[in-house]
Amino acid sequence: xxxxxxxxxxEFSSLKALTKEELLKLSDCKTSHIIxxxxxxxxxxxxxxxxxxxKDGICKLIKLSANGKDxxxxxxxxxxxxxxxxxxxxxxxxxxxVALEDMHVCFIPKADVMGYFDQNNQFSMNVMKTICGDLKExxxxxxxLAQKTVKERLAETLLYLHDTFGKNEDESLKVxxxxxxLASIIGTATESCIRLLSDFKKSGLIELTGxxxxxxxxxxxxxLAD
Amino acid sequence: xxxxxxxxxxEFSSLKALTKEELLKLSDCKTSHIIxxxxxxxxxxxxxxxxxxxKDGICKLIKLSANGKDxxxxxxxxxxxxxxxxxxxxxxxxxxxVALEDMHVCFIPKADVMGYFDQNNQFSMNVMKTICGDLKExxxxxxxLAQKTVKERLAETLLYLHDTFGKNEDESLKVxxxxxxLASIIGTATESCIRLLSDFKKSGLIELTGxxxxxxxxxxxxxLAD
DNA sequence: ATTAAAACATGACATTTATCATATTAAAGA
DNA sequence: TCTTTAATATGATAAATGTCATGTTTTAAT
Numbered sequence: 001x002x003x004x005x006x007x008x009x010x011e012f013s014s015l016k017a018l019t020k021e022e023l024l025k026l027s028d029c030k031t032s033h034i035i036x037x038x039x040x041x042x043x044x045x046x047x048x049x050x051x052x053x054x055k056d057g058i059c060k061l062i063k064l065s066a067n068g069k070d071x072x073x074x075x076x077x078x079x080x081x082x083x084x085x086x087x088x089x090x091x092x093x094x095x096x097x098v099a100l101e102d103m104h105v106c107f108i109p110k111a112d113v114m115g116y117f118d119q120n121n122q123f124s125m126n127v128m129k130t131i132c133g134d135l136k137e138x139x140x141x142x143x144x145l146a147q148k149t150v151k152e153r154l155a156e157t158l159l160y161l162h163d164t165f166g167k168n169e170d171e172s173l174k175v176x177x178x179x180x181x182l183a184s185i186i187g188t189a190t191e192s193c194i195r196l197l198s199d200f201k202k203s204g205l206i207e208l209t210g211x212x213x214x215x216x217x218x219x220x221x222x223x224l225a226d
Numbered sequence: 227x228x229x230x231x232x233x234x235x236x237e238f239s240s241l242k243a244l245t246k247e248e249l250l251k252l253s254d255c256k257t258s259h260i261i262x263x264x265x266x267x268x269x270x271x272x273x274x275x276x277x278x279x280x281k282d283g284i285c286k287l288i289k290l291s292a293n294g295k296d297x298x299x300x301x302x303x304x305x306x307x308x309x310x311x312x313x314x315x316x317x318x319x320x321x322x323x324v325a326l327e328d329m330h331v332c333f334i335p336k337a338d339v340m341g342y343f344d345q346n347n348q349f350s351m352n353v354m355k356t357i358c359g360d361l362k363e364x365x366x367x368x369x370x371l372a373q374k375t376v377k378e379r380l381a382e383t384l385l386y387l388h389d390t391f392g393k394n395e396d397e398s399l400k401v402x403x404x405x406x407x408l409a410s411i412i413g414t415a416t417e418s419c420i421r422l423l424s425d426f427k428k429s430g431l432i433e434l435t436g437x438x439x440x441x442x443x444x445x446x447x448x449x450l451a452d
Numbered sequence: 453a454t455t456a457a458a459a460c461a462t463g464a465c466a467t468t469t470a471t472c473a474t475a476t477t478a479a480a481g482a
Numbered sequence: 483t484c485t486t487t488a489a490t491a492t493g494a495t496a497a498a499t500g501t502c503a504t505g506t507t508t509t510a511a512t
Binding site: 047063065066067069071073085088091094095110116121124125128129131132133134135136138139140141142143144145146147148186226 | 315354368
């Protein structure tokens, strides 16, 4: 089993506040998992009883709505933790996590993490700040959904994917989402999303090659997104 | 100056975890404020440097969107705290708070609260749980905005106001919002909101008398809201 | 390699929602 | 009290978005 103290990923998460001794202990309780593209890490309503630390890969956090469609609430990637809110609230998770590409994650049981919560103030502060950041993001997202048009939201989402997850050597967005998934981030029908992507392509804002999307005119997209 | 330890309100907030001694100290640093309907408690971008404890009244937390309209992100009332996220993140507030009715609030400087954060684990845990609750709510709200129709959202919002803030002796909703404010909760144009209220009235779901709204058929509203 | 299934794309159309115009009513200030 | 302004209401219309149908392309499975 790999050692947490040698794991580069932890440097990016709240876990960076843990001491060498704490990390050593952590190595003993964690379990390592390989998750294939499309597989579910946990499901809405489940009792996860711990947190996942993402060592590699990206996943989507989705929530099923009353009408049966699901909405992508957030994308989470390497270096971030999953299930923190649920652990602190002591409630089942309110979102499902599904891998968008092959992932490597480590699971740390609740009992083991919670100990550090009381002992290590910097650690609990880090977790709290992350959750506060999520809340702020959620507020922003909410206002966008309420007040922006689908076109504006699409432009904004493309820029977000670009800025947050970067691009491949061929300039295409690193996160590859299906049209359906993209639609479920911006909150629209799949067909509307496809149609607008075509429009963007015709206007020279983006380039489409299969699932690959290349942002050609970032400034114009920024103007569109407001 | 009134004493925090005698304040009934604190029983409902995260502050309930504080000891008698801590509350006594708190009484000395807090400042008490009367805020009139329509007045601003703090504004988006401001450095608040502390938290507000709401002793009486209701306020709206709003966020200005790019198009100039503002969106009501949350209603906060008696017994709840304001500015927790900002304090923990050590950032300016991301929302403005405006009184919906005359309010009585107490301001506690950051320096004084943060001390209890380290000392009193139960207190920091309470604050964290509140923020986690807000995040969960925000996720739900997001999905609703993304996937429900305006009609469904209006029905849901009316039920929310009813269940959360209760009603007056004449059965009307206790929180009195303008059509404009209601529209800015559900994320629609004021006219659309007014029109749908009229429809609801015609269908016998609600009763309208000026600003007063009485829910006549809660079950039907629930069906509408999904 | 072949076939079946899923994802993508686009047209036609229906529905929802926003916008503009214009009354009417209620509230607030002089 | 009067007058001015803001809030509410409703119609007419435009614009945005969703839905259904259908064809094409891509992907996955046999």
